[in-house]
Amino acid sequence: MKPVPFNYLCAYSLEEALQHLRHSDDAKVIAGGQSLMPMLNFRVVQPSLLIDIGKLVELDFIKEEGDQIVIGSLTRHSTVASSELVKKDLPVMHEALKHVAHLAIRNRGTIGGSLSHADPAAEYPMLSLLLDAKIYCESLDQKRIIPADKFFAGSLSTVLAEDEILTQILFSKIKSHTGWAFEEFAQRDGDFALAAVGVLVDKDVNGQIDNLKIGMMGVGETALRLNSVEAILNGHGYSEALLEEAIRSLDGLIVPNTDLHASSEYRLHLAGQLLKRTFKAAWDMASTKK
Numbered sequence: 001m002k003p004v005p006f007n008y009l010c011a012y013s014l015e016e017a018l019q020h021l022r023h024s025d026d027a028k029v030i031a032g033g034q035s036l037m038p039m040l041n042f043r044v045v046q047p048s049l050l051i052d053i054g055k056l057v058e059l060d061f062i063k064e065e066g067d068q069i070v071i072g073s074l075t076r077h078s079t080v081a082s083s084e085l086v087k088k089d090l091p092v093m094h095e096a097l098k099h100v101a102h103l104a105i106r107n108r109g110t111i112g113g114s115l116s117h118a119d120p121a122a123e124y125p126m127l128s129l130l131l132d133a134k135i136y137c138e139s140l141d142q143k144r145i146i147p148a149d150k151f152f153a154g155s156l157s158t159v160l161a162e163d164e165i166l167t168q169i170l171f172s173k174i175k176s177h178t179g180w181a182f183e184e185f186a187q188r189d190g191d192f193a194l195a196a197v198g199v200l201v202d203k204d205v206n207g208q209i210d211n212l213k214i215g216m217m218g219v220g221e222t223a224l225r226l227n228s229v230e231a232i233l234n235g236h237g238y239s240e241a242l243l244e245e246a247i248r249s250l251d252g253l254i255v256p257n258t259d260l261h262a263s264s265e266y267r268l269h270l271a272g273q274l275l276k277r278t279f280k281a282a283w284d285m286a287s288t289k290k
């Protein structure tokens, strides 16, 4: 299919893009176009104006600010994946990005586009929850900082206002003693995940599980942060029985969709197996680093 006709404007500053956005009823921002173009072609969205922000170099950066890594919203997936800063300070992101789509898509797609698109099976939304990211958004008259756990409103839906542009994302560096792991299951390399899990964990001075964070994707209407599963494990010593209890608690807590790729039951099973493997890998790493 082809999109319905639309007007196109290329913005050369954030201010210019925000002005156009404010003065149009149904404009859409286009960044890498890797999600928006298919949606236009299928006529899922039919904006009368596209505002191209692809030339806004001021939104294309990765920088270190104290114990934070700040990533501009227009930074391409391939730039983040090859960043030495990300590899050193956000290693779980470096690992997860190996699973994002194919080379051509990684060279165009942006972190801001991925977060704004809010696909429940995409890596960045889950990473933003796992890493307690802060998402910076801007309109002509206000700047907002939205914690990742308040950003996603549903499948392909966020709390971004129609006249707002996502500008940058702040991630706290992962501490050197923290164990981490990410595992994903997809039918083919580069496909969206059927399910994936990311884990961060510390081992405290008494050898107990501490600061555990669990993120999941592909198993709900949005990416998920599993606070109640974290609570089962945090503050305890590691045991197989406790981990099994945590895995059992997923039943009812997450309600994966059934679609043409997998049933809800299969995704639930996958989520449990991936949680078991990622938790053990992260815990082993935390134990080695101690």
Ligand code: FAD
Binding pocket: 028, 029, 030, 031, 032, 033, 034, 035, 036, 037, 038, 073, 074, 099, 100, 101, 102, 105, 108, 109, 110, 111, 112, 113, 114, 116, 117, 119, 121, 122, 123, 124, 160, 164, 165, 166, 167, 190, 191, 192, 193
């Ligand atoms: P665009 O397509 O330009 O925009 C997407 C949406 O976000 C639009 O609604 C747009 O208006 C809005 N938007 C974009 N930037 C901003 C901004 N700064 N502020 C406000 N709104 C904004 N992704 C994965 O994570 N994992 C995968 O495995 C994966 N596989 C894929 C496989 C295929 C075949 C394809 C086509 C895509 C796949 N993707 C995958 C999606 C890809 O990562 C996209 O790049 C990403 O979802 C959107 O980024 P974009 O820059 O291309 O955004």
